[in-house]
Amino acid sequence: xxxxxxxxxxxxxxxxxxxxxxxxxxxxxxxxxxxxxxxxxxxxxxxxxxxxxxxxxxxxxxxxxxxxxxxxxxxxxxxxxxxxxxxxxxxxxxxxxxxxxxxxxxxxxx
Amino acid sequence: xxxxxxxxxxxxxxxxxxxxxxxxxxxxxxxxxxxxxxxxxxxxxxxxxxxxxxxxxxxxxxxxxxxxxxxxxxxxxxxxxxxxxxxxxxxxxxxxxxxxxxxxxxxxxxxxxxxxxxx
Numbered sequence: 001x002x003x004x005x006x007x008x009x010x011x012x013x014x015x016x017x018x019x020x021x022x023x024x025x026x027x028x029x030x031x032x033x034x035x036x037x038x039x040x041x042x043x044x045x046x047x048x049x050x051x052x053x054x055x056x057x058x059x060x061x062x063x064x065x066x067x068x069x070x071x072x073x074x075x076x077x078x079x080x081x082x083x084x085x086x087x088x089x090x091x092x093x094x095x096x097x098x099x100x101x102x103x104x105x106x107x108x109x110x
Numbered sequence: 111x112x113x114x115x116x117x118x119x120x121x122x123x124x125x126x127x128x129x130x131x132x133x134x135x136x137x138x139x140x141x142x143x144x145x146x147x148x149x150x151x152x153x154x155x156x157x158x159x160x161x162x163x164x165x166x167x168x169x170x171x172x173x174x175x176x177x178x179x180x181x182x183x184x185x186x187x188x189x190x191x192x193x194x195x196x197x198x199x200x201x202x203x204x205x206x207x208x209x210x211x212x213x214x215x216x217x218x219x220x221x222x223x224x225x226x227x228x229x
Contacts, residue, residue: 002154035215037155044205044222045147045155050215088155092212098171099145099157099211 003028004089006102012079013110020074020105022089028100032091034072036065039086039104048087049074081109112136112218114206119223126196126227132189132206132220140164140184143210146191148202149222156202159191160210174200196227 005023012018022034036049047056049065052072064075072089089102118130132144146158159180160169168180179192189206204223207216 032212033214035211037216039155044219045216046219047215047217050217056215056217086154090155090157090211090216092210096172097169099147099160099169101147101155101157101211104154 002103003093003096003100004091004102006087006089006105008103009106009108011108011110014079014081016079017075017077018079018107019076020087020089020107022072022074022102024070024072024091024100026070027095028070028091028093029067029072030070031094034065034067034089034091036063036072036074037088037090039088041085045088076107079107079109083107084109112208114208114218114220116204116206116220116223119204119225121226121228122196123229124197124227127192127194128196128225130191130193130204130206130223130225132191134187134189134208137208139182139187142208143213144180144182144189145207145210145216146180146189146204147207147216147219148200148204148225150199150202153202157211158204161189162210193225196225198227201225201227 033051037045039045052067053065145160177195181190207219
């Protein structure tokens, strides 16, 4: 059971928008930065969003992040077949004094 | 170009030991925290350990505490994970990554190295 809760899967048609939620608590998301990672099949994870809503160089603005209270959200607009992947949220937990990830969300483009 | 290259994985018997290495290039290694993250077959990501740039502080997941030790040699731009008392549940792809998960995120990640614990 992951400390951060994500839906197992989301899906939408090409060109549409999906959002992925990441629910935590005051000991993690509520008081720490959240980052998001994309893992394409058979590859290493890649950083998509850091410090809740910032995009590293090279990440298209179709990807966005937000945080409110103890939850964070990743949004993907203009969905493409190349976006089919597993997406993970991550942060630090002050109570556990440990890093934590969500269980991951599989995005399917219909 | 920033690169991370893991090595040292393989097949080990339960109760055995293994040391993973992660050689970094393309950035000033000593100024960054570094982390290890693992992924069991078909499963999600699990944070394992992190270490500050100066190695002043180290952090380990409860699942590996007392068995794994993260360390670094800044003169060699190399990160290590010493693993002992290995269990079947430690079988996973181990990734090294630059940064700390609670800071500016983990970026980039190495390609991963497989550790298999089996008799």
